[in-house]
Amino acid sequence: MQVDGARILIVGATGVLGGRVAHALASRGARLALTGRDADRLDSVARETGAVCTFKLDVIDTTACGDVVRGAVDDLGGLDAVVVAHGLAAFGAAADTDEAVAEELLTVNTLAVMALARAALGQLSDGGVLCVVTAVLADMPMAGMAAYSASKAATSAYLSAIRREVRRSGVQVFDVRPPHMDTGLVDRAITGEPPRLPTGHDLDDVVEHLVRGLEEGKRELVADARGGALMLR
Template identity: 50%
Template sequence: MELSGARVLVAGATGVIGHGITRELTARGARTALAGRDAARLVTVADATGPDTPRRVFDAYDLDGCAALAPWAAERLGGLDAVVCAVGAVAFGPADTLLDAHAEHLVTVNLLAPAALLRAALPLLPEGGAVLALTGVVATSPQPGMADYSASKAALAAWLTAARAEQRRRRVRVVEARLGHLDTGLVDRAVAGTPPPLPPGGDPDRAVAAVADALTGDAELVRPAPGGPGCVLQRRAR
């Protein structure tokens, strides 16, 4: 996909990674429609992108609202070439202490909301289009104290894997950005619990650049580079 002139919806544009992806896509010439939960920050992000950038407030807990984003963006942009889903929430604590309400929140935000968004987006994309969603290394390496968070991200990874196989015949790419721990402040905004000791977070800008690179090429998976900073783009993901 050529990003110059591409029409891209970024959901979660008011988060650190979503905002970074928006900046990177704009710098590469993409036309964006932005959606986020924080209304005031959304105005700031959209205005920095361009005076006519479409923007829409949504809450990941509103699944109907998530499903409505892609049709809205397609209408405002005159079509849609790609969708980036950068929503997410985290909680910490042993599996036998986390409240069911917190587990429900994680599953809704980390699985059901991206699935609702992408399910509605896929039929709107042309051949050569792409959708990309953020999971995390916990999707394949669940961590103690993060059982429900890990499970919700693993479930999204499974959804993306199945959808990817379905969409290959249409030549629409389904990309998973399985990012490592990044310095975004997400752990300080946990819906429950206190984060365990963690190593220093990686550079979000490297991850953002890798996400944009994945959209331009034929990658299906973005994952941390083994033993060092940065990310690896994997052409074929299972």
């Protein structure tokens, strides 16, 4: 995919990773539609990146997710990529995790992604990309993060399945599974204290790999289990 001039919707552009991706894509000439819950942060990322349009979106409302995809298509005049970078964490032993917490994680991290994908797949141009940030925990679930790991693994499995479904349509499905990064996501967890986490991976390295993966039509960004080095495949 050629990023220069590409029409790209970024969901969760108010987040640390989503914001960095928005800047990286804008600097390469992409035309952006941005979403976030925090209206002030959404406005400032939009100003800084010269975004075409913004949508205030709480992805708990999965119907609104589809509406936003269609709104972005209208405002951008089509859609070449969607980058889904929103997400929510929670910590604590599985036995102590309330049903409400599990429901919120599964809705935000999984069901909302499905709603966005459902709306986007029929709209993406030939050669377009559905890119979703899941997590290394989809492959390596961690104690104390059972519900979060499950929500990311479910999303990753969903992406693998739809990649097979759309393989003849020219649309790429790109599953980004980064290791831990110091974005503050951990401090914004809806419940619990995090287990001991490794040193955060360099955020610029993740952004650079994500953008390269979009450009080169990669299927996955994964972290090497030994050194944490990122690989595109």
